[in-house]
Amino acid sequence: MNRRYRKTIIAGNWKMNKTATETKAFAEELKPLMSRAKWCDVVICVPFVNIPAALKAFKDTRITIGAENVHFEDHGAYTGEVSAAMLKDLGVKYVIIGHSERRQYWNDNDIIVNKKVHAAIDAGLYPIICVGESLEQRELGVTMELIDLQVKTALAGVPAEKMRHVVIAYEPLWAIGTGRTATAEQANEVNEEIRIIIRKLYGARVARSVTIQYGGSMNANNAQELLAQPDVDGGLIGGASLKPADFTAIINAANQE
Ligand code: 13P
Secondary structure, eight states: OTTTOOOOEEEEOOOSSSOHHHOOOOOOOGHHHHHOOOSSSSEOOOGGGGGGHHHHTTTSSSSSEEESSOOSSSSSTTTTTOHHHHHHHHOOOOESSOOOHHHHHSSOOHHHHHHHEEEEEHHHOOOEEEEOOOOHHHHHHHHHHHHHHHHHHHHHOOOGGGGGEEEEEEEEEGGGGTOOOOHHHHHHHHHHHHHHHHHHHHHHHHHOOEEEEEEEETOOOOOTHHHHHOOEEEEEEGGGGSSSHHHHHHHTTOOOO
């Protein structure tokens, strides 16, 4: 973290978990635990159908609500899809784009990710762009090249003045839902590389101000060490964000004086 230059953002990604009723119950349990979240922004990204319930349940807190996906077209014959304008109109602030599960199961490739990033920004949403390598790619030694391609393609055509709305999340696939976390050094090494790429594209001032999260089995026990790294500006948290006590512990780790 480097609070002097950029926001620390702790974001939950609920994936396909919790009903609207369970969302309300989660909020009631989390609220009394949340008092110490002074130094970081807290976001919870929920399934589309839970967004109204989440907005209502967290209305009087400093938690902002995000979506987990968005379609890149404004409107039209795209059965089952949701546009950025629909999310914005509800009161959603963030949207996860290019999560590895979307890339794996729904073929959200880098070009589609770029289109979604533009749709989100144009509608006034803040994209959380996910990038990350598989275990095979890490073992082949192509992690940095892959990250370079993912970041550059995702940001193609995004003007510098919009970069203050963009969050990047480094999520190595081998760490997602596996209980196997990247070491703090591994996470920082890739996050630092992402910042170098952004510096080359947009200059030092923009690079310094962009929030770059880490995601992949972040939990109450390892959050503090990961967040102590200079280029790890927060977390994108799956499993541990579903439990109020664990999520609060991660928020508290981001709030150390
Ligand atoms: P886990 O925290 O469950 O590993 O999930 C990480 C993730 O995919 C967040 O987007």
